[in-house]
Amino acid sequence: MSKTLFDRLGGHSGITEIVDAVVEAHMHNPPIKARFLPYKEQPEKLAIIRKRTVEFFSAGSGASVFYSGKDMVNTHKGMNISPAEYIYTVDDILKVLDERNIDAASKAEVLAILWSLKEMIIGQ
Ligand code: HEM
Known part of the structure; x- marks a missing residue:
């Protein structure tokens, strides 16, 4: 049986490290750090x-x-997140996956998941 995306991202410890690195990247990314x-x-x-974000990506x-x-x-309600801000967060996530040498197919799967959530996050 082929490995799940969860396994390919490094399981619980891998996803925890990815979430920490992404939060750190957001805090240094000028258009979204505020x-x-x-x-x-x-x-x-x-x-x-x-903890919840690790659960979210694990599930x-x-x-x-x-x-x-x-x-x-509901998480992003009242934030009025712009399309550009959404792209900056996606950029940070994909850069972290690159830094961790996550394979291209897994990266594409993560991108497809993020894309499917776009309308729920932008403009709420
Ligand atoms: C790219 C897709 C995104 C996903 C999958 C995502 C996912 C999440 C998750 C799972 C949480 C935790 C929810 C909870 O604690 O109940 C969260 C919180 C948060 N997100 Fe996002 N997010 C995304 C994009 C963004 C963007 C574009 C921004 C702003 C630039 C943003 C700002 C925030 C903030 C500020 C919180 C903390 C909310 C609080 O105070 O409870 N997110 N997000």
Whole structure:
């Protein structure tokens, strides 16, 4: 049997490292960093968001993990995220996958998942 996307991303530890690297990248990415920097001052909140984001990507990539967070529309409600901001976050994610030498097919699968969520995240 072929490996699940979850396995190809490195399982729980791999996805946790990916989420940490992506959050760090967002905090250094000029057009979007203002959205994320405030969480540096709220480490407990950041820890919860990090845990939920790991659950989200684990459940979405084939692991039997319960996602304890909100749906994508409610998570991003009131933020009025622009299409450009959405692309910057996707850029950060794909760059981190590149840095970790995730194979091209797995990267394309992640991109397709992110793309499917686009309308739930932009403009809420
Ligand atoms: C690319 C697709 C995206 C996905 C899959 C995604 C996913 C998530 C997830 C799973 C959470 C945690 C939800 C929870 O704690 O219940 C979250 C939180 C958050 N996202 Fe996104 N997100 C995306 C794009 C964006 C963009 C483009 C921005 C802004 C530039 C953004 C800003 C935030 C912020 C600020 C939070 C924290 C919300 C809070 O305070 O609880 N996200 N996102």
